[in-house]
């Protein structure tokens with residue numbers, strides 16, 4: 001069985017972070033492991049508290065993982081402090097980790113800031129060069145380039161700039177567009193669109209976490225980056241189209257849509 005690890009924050013409401021990642025990896029047929037960077041107290045309406053792991057403890061989690069069940073792919077999500085980012089980078093280099101997907105998580109759907117400004121600089125310096133693909137959303141793409149991203153041409157230009165600066169592929173996610181949900185992959189000087197029909201579902205908590213974990217799962221299974229993105233896009237569209245509606249705010253998606261006997265189907269009996 002292929003294996004993957006998520007290095008990210010825990011979401012107590014189970015919609016984003018570690019919990020979304022593990023559900024996604026499992027639904028995509030990959031054995032999931034986790035190194036938790038922070039505990040968050042959050043639900044569909046917001047984040048009320050964050051408790052970071054210490055760099056020492058995070059290092060020990062990564063040692064435990066990499067010295068035993070070596071992961072075929074790595075997904076990195078919320079890491080809010082520079083010291084934690086440095087620990088991750090050092091461990092990934094030490095263990096020669098492969099298929100690293102970096103989701104530069106900055107702000108939650110609910111509006112909470114999940115990384116300090118100073119840590120964004122460390123993320124760029126330490127982790128971006130190790131990534132095989134970065135998956136910023138449009139606001140994150142704007143922060144990373146300092147340019148406004150309003151049109152499809154802007155998305156292409158911004159993704160090109162990031163890809164050239166950090167020498168890795170960039171998937172600029174289009175979930176924040178008004179009419180479409182088209183994602184742009186820029187790799188090796190060329191680009192390709194992954195078009196998605198915008199699904200009229202207000203429950204988008206954890207879409208970014210889910211997409212990056214689905215990409216990591218497919219890379220772990222040996223698919224090319226393009227194939228991995230295509231499959232991940234199908235997965236996120238299916239999870240959104242299942243129209244789960246939980247909680248008072250922007251709710252989580254249904255990861256059970258692809259699994260026989262999953263909880264939503266059972267619940268209807």
Ligand SMILES: Nc1ncnc2c1ncn2[C@@H]1O[C@H](COP(=O)(O)OP(=O)(O)OP(=O)(O)O)[C@@H](O)[C@H]1O
Nearest residue numbers: 109137173174175176181198199204206207208209
């Ligand atoms: N309403 C929607 N219909 C279809 N696809 C969507 C919708 N919203 C987001 N997506 C898709 O979900 C994926 C994540 O994109 P998005 O831009 O929302 O990332 P994000 O902002 O990082 O997510 P998060 O909500 O976790 O912060 C992309 O593939 C995007 O196209």
Ligand SMILES: Cc1ncc(COP(=O)(O)O)c(N)n1
Nearest residue numbers: 009016017078108109205206
């Ligand atoms: C632990 C954790 N990681 C990531 C996100 C971003 O996801 P979203 O933007 O969908 O809230 C989150 N809310 N919590």
